[in-house]
Amino acid sequence: MSTDKLQELDKVLSELFREPPLISTRIEPLPATSPDQPNEEERAVQASAADAMPDAADAVRRAEQAKSLLAGLGLDTAIRLRWVMRDIRGKRTKMSPVSEHDQAVLLDLGFVEMREGILRLTGLGVLTLD
Numbered sequence: 001m002s003t004d005k006l007q008e009l010d011k012v013l014s015e016l017f018r019e020p021p022l023i024s025t026r027i028e029p030l031p032a033t034s035p036d037q038p039n040e041e042e043r044a045v046q047a048s049a050a051d052a053m054p055d056a057a058d059a060v061r062r063a064e065q066a067k068s069l070l071a072g073l074g075l076d077t078a079i080r081l082r083w084v085m086r087d088i089r090g091k092r093t094k095m096s097p098v099s100e101h102d103q104a105v106l107l108d109l110g111f112v113e114m115r116e117g118i119l120r121l122t123g124l125g126v127l128t129l130d
Helices: 003-018 040-071 075-089 100-109 123-129
Strands: 112-115 118-121
Touching: 040 075, 040 100, 040 123, 075 100, 075 118, 075 123, 100 112, 118 123
Parallel strands: none
Antiparallel strands: 112 118
């Protein structure tokens, strides 16, 4: 390379590095908090965890109740209804149609619902299968 080109390249590079950075490199100190008091982020996390705990406990309780409802029907009936719910979840009701009696029982128990003429599992029905 010629000397002129090197000097020109050196000039361009020096101008580039003299410009201020596009991203701020200044670090601001965090606000001082006492170790006993949680900051806003910690309070939000604690609040969401506290809200989620009753929901999780409630879901477990509801799942146990749903399974006990099926257990109270007898072993053969419970097995048949679980298979029917699996067929509904897998959208296989055209291949293996649901009997009117099984459909009525599942609707009464609250495990399925009719939406637009199609049987769908409710949240309780999903909990029963899982």
